[in-house]
Amino acid sequence: xxxxxxxxxxxxxxxxxxxxxxxxxxxxxxxxxxxxxxxxxxxxxxxxxxxxxxxxxxxxxxxxxxxxxxxxxxxxxxxxxxxxxxxxxxxxxxxxxxxxxxxxxxxxxxxxxxx
Amino acid sequence: xxxxxxxxxxxxxxxxxxxxxxxxxxxxxxxxxxxxxxxxxxxxxxxxxxxxxxxxxxxxxxxxxxxxxxxxxxxxxxxxxxxxxxxxxxxxxxxxxxxxxxxxxxxxxxxxxxxxxxxxxxxxxxxxxxxxxxxxxxxxxxxxxxxxxxxxxxxxxxxxxxxxxxxxxxxxxxxxxxxxxxxxxxxxxxxxxxxxxxxxxxxxxxxxxxxxxxxxxxxxxxxxxxxxxxxxxxxxxxxxxxxxxxxxxxxxxxxxxxxxxxxxxxxxxxxxxxxxxxxxxxxxxxxxxxxxxxxxxxxxxxxxxxxxxxxxxxxxxxxxxxxxxxxxxxxxxxxxxxxxxxxxxxxxxxxxxxxxxxxxxxxxxxxxxxxxxxxxxxxxxxxxxxxxxxxxxxxxxxxxxxxxxxxxxxxxxxxxxxxxxxxxxxxxxxxxxxxxxxxxxxxxxxxxxxxxxxxxxxxxxxxxxxxxxxx
Numbered sequence: 001x002x003x004x005x006x007x008x009x010x011x012x013x014x015x016x017x018x019x020x021x022x023x024x025x026x027x028x029x030x031x032x033x034x035x036x037x038x039x040x041x042x043x044x045x046x047x048x049x050x051x052x053x054x055x056x057x058x059x060x061x062x063x064x065x066x067x068x069x070x071x072x073x074x075x076x077x078x079x080x081x082x083x084x085x086x087x088x089x090x091x092x093x094x095x096x097x098x099x100x101x102x103x104x105x106x107x108x109x110x111x112x113x114x115x
Numbered sequence: 116x117x118x119x120x121x122x123x124x125x126x127x128x129x130x131x132x133x134x135x136x137x138x139x140x141x142x143x144x145x146x147x148x149x150x151x152x153x154x155x156x157x158x159x160x161x162x163x164x165x166x167x168x169x170x171x172x173x174x175x176x177x178x179x180x181x182x183x184x185x186x187x188x189x190x191x192x193x194x195x196x197x198x199x200x201x202x203x204x205x206x207x208x209x210x211x212x213x214x215x216x217x218x219x220x221x222x223x224x225x226x227x228x229x230x231x232x233x234x235x236x237x238x239x240x241x242x243x244x245x246x247x248x249x250x251x252x253x254x255x256x257x258x259x260x261x262x263x264x265x266x267x268x269x270x271x272x273x274x275x276x277x278x279x280x281x282x283x284x285x286x287x288x289x290x291x292x293x294x295x296x297x298x299x300x301x302x303x304x305x306x307x308x309x310x311x312x313x314x315x316x317x318x319x320x321x322x323x324x325x326x327x328x329x330x331x332x333x334x335x336x337x338x339x340x341x342x343x344x345x346x347x348x349x350x351x352x353x354x355x356x357x358x359x360x361x362x363x364x365x366x367x368x369x370x371x372x373x374x375x376x377x378x379x380x381x382x383x384x385x386x387x388x389x390x391x392x393x394x395x396x397x398x399x400x401x402x403x404x405x406x407x408x409x410x411x412x413x414x415x416x417x418x419x420x421x422x423x424x425x426x427x428x429x430x431x432x433x434x435x436x437x438x439x440x441x442x443x444x445x446x447x448x449x450x451x452x453x454x455x456x457x458x459x460x461x462x463x464x465x466x467x468x469x470x471x472x473x474x475x476x477x478x479x480x481x482x483x484x485x486x487x488x489x490x491x492x493x494x495x496x497x498x499x500x501x502x503x504x505x506x507x508x509x510x511x512x513x514x515x516x517x518x519x520x521x522x523x524x525x526x527x528x529x530x531x532x533x534x535x536x537x538x539x540x541x542x543x544x545x546x547x548x549x550x551x552x553x554x555x556x557x558x559x560x561x562x563x564x565x566x567x568x569x570x571x572x573x574x575x576x577x578x579x580x581x582x583x584x585x586x
Binding site: 053054056108112 | 225227228231277278279
């Protein structure tokens with residue numbers, strides 16, 4: 001019933017979703033306990049650097065912890081036990097909205113300063 | 116000749132407007148008057164004063180305005196009844212931080228955009244805190260009102276405090292606190308409040324430094340939620356007509372109507388003393404007793420007495436004042452340099468009255484004794500009529516010339532829901548008699564004083580010594 005009230009999803013979209021789930025699960029970062037947004041590197045991009053600065057302190061600490069743990073695991077050529085892998089529902093985009101916000105603000109600033 | 120030149124420059128636009136545009140002005144020699152000009156001068160009518168209009172929005176936000184014909188600009192103030200007196204003990208200083216965070220980014224506008232817009236329009240925005248109000252001020256050219264008032268209203272209705280922006284502001288807050296602790300004027304003034312009032316008004320305008328790093332965005336949001344409610348908010352505009360202000364202030368109807376918590380009254384406590392030693396050679400001392408409240412029955416009398424005793428200099432950079440009683444009394448005995456002024460600080464429910472002296476630490480003791488003796492002279496009835504007239508003139512002139520109209524309307528409307536014109540007050544002042552003055556000084560003297568001193572305190576007497584020497 002519920003499914004029939006939804007918009008029909010095309011075969012292509014469904015295939016793409018399935019592909020992306022499969023790809024994420026097998027790309028390995030979840031086996032190191034990382035989130036997708038942990039992979040966005042703050043080193044080389046001003047927007048990301050600013051977005052990371054704007055993270056609340058507790059979120060920031062957890063991000064640092066996950067990255068350190070992943071580095072440690074990677075150095076030891078190992079992965080987390082299966083029950084500690086990042087679950088798909090845990091893998092929220094905590095940084096992406098901030099990056100979008102910062103990008104918007106930087107564009108606004110640039111537009112004013114070009115005048 | 117000069118008069119003709121003046122005629123061409125000053126009255127010229129009016130002249131052209133009154134239907135003389137077809138006169139070839141250049142053809143009239145400067146030695147002759149323009150045709151019809153003299154009659155025009157005579158028919159000139161007096162400029163009409165617009166009254167202050169007070170009304171309110173559907174949720175109780177008070178709106179007051181005074182149109183100033185031909186004024187090119189608008190001054191606007193949003194008065195929120197809160198300020199440092201309503202800070203809870205464990206959040207002392209939150210209103211100081213809120214002042215610094217008044218113009219941070221909101222959901223729809225970043226602080227950068229706000230700044231660029233206001234700079235582009237040529238206006239200015241500011242936020243001030245007093246012990247009883249948070250005041251958001253805007254000054255801008257006529258025509259920009261809709262835009263600027265809307266962005267000011269959003270500061271009140273849905274401010275947002277992003278933690279990283281608040282953290283940046285904390286650095287400025289710390290600088291401000293450090294500056295204030297080095298300024299003896301502020302140390303004495305804050306000290307006087309600290310010991311003179313039992314609660315509320317005793318809170319400093321400056322945040323204690325130990326609290327700064329503890330404040331969070333949630334604290335600011337909580338403070339705003341508790342106090343930025345419709346019964347506490349008044350919008351005042353000078354130079355704007357009432358209907359357009361009502362229209363522009365519409366967004367404030369979103370404010371919560373909850374009655375909120377009542378503001379506790381602050382009782383006066385006497386007999387306190389605060390001494391702050393510093394390396395400075397000067398001593399700054401404030402001595403106060405219980406004064407009057409704003410709009411209280413003896414407010415005009417207090418103002419006249421303040422002028423009688425002396426407040427400020429009438430002749431800048433001269434040798435002080437020749438007629439202020441406190442200064443005269445001290446100067447009779449002391450040759451050295453000193454400065455002494457009466458202070459009259461009033462709030463909605465209470466106030467303090469006394470004097471503030473600055474002098475070299477070595478003579479301060481003497482200055483204080485002489486000033487106290489002069490106070491008691493007045494309470495014994497020694498008031499000269501000519502001197503009283505001088506004081507009344509000064510007070511009236513101060514009200515009429517130095518009065519910040521916006522602030523006057525804002526405070527009155529916020530506390531009393533109506534506006535009394537200054538002319539009413541002038542009448543009250545005219546009615547002050549020397550008996551009133553003596554009575555007031557007696558009533559002030561009947562309460563125990565508080566003393567705050569800062570600087571070189573080598574000769575500054577203790578409170579008990581001051582009082583025994585007097586009697």
